[in-house]
Amino acid sequence: MTQDQLTVMEIIVGVKKTLREIGFTLDWIEEATWDDADIAAVHVPFGDESKLSKADRKGAVVTMSLGTKYVDGEATSGASLLVYWEDMWLNLSCMITGMVYLRHAYKDIGVINPSFYQSQTPADQINWRLRFDHLRSRTGALSMF
Known part of the structure; x- marks a missing residue:
C-alpha cells in the first residue's frame, strides 16, 4: 500500500464514523421527548426551543457543516458536536461552542x-x-x- 492509499483509507474510516454518529443523533432526536413546561420555564436563552419540531432539529443536524470552523479563533469540528445524544457526556468542543454562542447571543455574557x-x-x-x-x-x- 502506498501512503496515498493509507490517507484515503483514513479519510473513508473517518467519514463512516461521522455518518454513523449522524445516524445515532437523528435516531436520538426521533426517540427523545421534551417536556415543554420544563423548557419554557428556562425562558432565556432556551425559551424558543419548545417551538422547534423534530423535523427542525433533524434538519439542523443534516445541514450543519461537519468540517472545521473557526469561531473566535477556536477551531471547532462540526462532526465533534454530534456526540451530544442519549446520555453521552459533552466534550470540550460542545462546551466551548455553546459558551461562544451564548457570548454572541447575549451582550452581558463573557467567557x-x-x-x-x-x-x-x-x-x-x-x-x-x-x-x-x-x-x-x-x-x-x-x-x-
Missing part, C-alpha cells in the same frame, strides 16, 4: 478560557479567582477553577 489557569502559581490562581468573584453576584458567573 474566560481557563486553560491558562494551569500554569499559574497557587498565589496567582487565588488572585485571578478573586478578580472574578465580584461578577458572580451580578451576572451569575460560574467559577470553573
Whole structure:
C-alpha cells in the first residue's frame, strides 16, 4: 500500500464514523421527548426551543457543516458536536461552542478560557479567582477553577 492509499483509507474510516454518529443523533432526536413546561420555564436563552419540531432539529443536524470552523479563533469540528445524544457526556468542543454562542447571543455574557489557569502559581490562581468573584453576584458567573 502506498501512503496515498493509507490517507484515503483514513479519510473513508473517518467519514463512516461521522455518518454513523449522524445516524445515532437523528435516531436520538426521533426517540427523545421534551417536556415543554420544563423548557419554557428556562425562558432565556432556551425559551424558543419548545417551538422547534423534530423535523427542525433533524434538519439542523443534516445541514450543519461537519468540517472545521473557526469561531473566535477556536477551531471547532462540526462532526465533534454530534456526540451530544442519549446520555453521552459533552466534550470540550460542545462546551466551548455553546459558551461562544451564548457570548454572541447575549451582550452581558463573557467567557474566560481557563486553560491558562494551569500554569499559574497557587498565589496567582487565588488572585485571578478573586478578580472574578465580584461578577458572580451580578451576572451569575460560574467559577470553573
